[in-house]
Amino acid sequence: MSDKIITVTSPLLPSLDEFEPLLRDIWERKWLTNNGYYHKQLEAALAEYLGVEYISLFTNGTLPLITALQAMRITGEVITTPYSFVATTHSIWWNGLTPVFVDVDPATGNLDPQKIEEAITPKTTAIMPVHVYGNPCDIEAIQEIADRYGLAVIYDAAHAFNVKVNGRTILDAGDMNTLSFHATKTYNTVEGGALICHDARTKKRIDYLKNFGFAGETTVVAPGINSKMDEIRSAYGLCNLKHIDNAIAARKQVAQKYRAALANIPGISMFAERDDVTYNYSYFPIFVNEKEYGISRDSLYEKMKEHNVLGRRYFYPLISSFAIYRGLPSATKENLPVATRMADEVICLPMHAGLTDEDVNRVLSLIKKEF
């Protein structure tokens, strides 16, 4: 048994040699936050790289979700997915709104559009879908429903950094899109995030909201929060942006090896890849069917851990099963059978740019029960 611990993820880091001159420059400038030089540069660089026009940087990926709901003045009920990171639903709660959980499509792990429609009530004002693992939602079907019922659509695109369909970004779908640049994500600024919108007027409002609502030296136009990204992380983010294409290419290699080796193991399934999608390979989830595989998901997870291979049960438990949300009428297992099964079967395999062939083979041998 190898002692080297294989972690589920490992952060993309710029080299200190490229980061240090920028730090020295920040020391010279003596301007540390509040829309500084590097903040402006990173906003512009990300807009260009991602192919979006209006993007606002944030201090993490949760505050843009909270701010998007504020900016659009959402009220009442928000339809969302239980199969995500808990921040998605928390952002709804922080706005005093009611989350309504809707089941997911087994082919993608994303909100099932037909079930969205069934969950709409007179109080529904918005839909908050997640492109889980970077799998694109059925954007057209969701937009069609939103347009028919007059609902806002705010995508939690935390996993969808630079994901494209037919060569075109999905980060301009719906009304707004949020990103997370947390250390564990494909692209990181240590902590960080962004909110993408469609017009200059909305961006202005978002930028007020992330700075206490200040619209000038003495004018406060909204009860805003403080969610500004600082100069140090902006500079770090500029450095990391130079490496993201290589990192995604390396992740793709790992994904291809996993996919080929796991294709014919009874009881192990994966999402199908679409030809028209450019993925970012942010996660590699597999689903363990205990009956066919002969071993439960949790037993495999523990076996991997014993052998120093750390998978993660993302997303388990379902958000809807946490004590704070499980009393909601939409939180029942009967309402969420697909999400419940996925949460019970999922393991995300180690996935990052630093995995060697040997690492990948060690992960694979465990799934092939070579314990």
Ligand SMILES: *Cc1c(COP(=O)(O)O)cnc(C)c1O
């Ligand atoms: C990571 C993540 C967030 C929160 O982002 P932070 O930067 O950690 O605040 C929100 N939604 C999803 C789906 C995430 O995976």
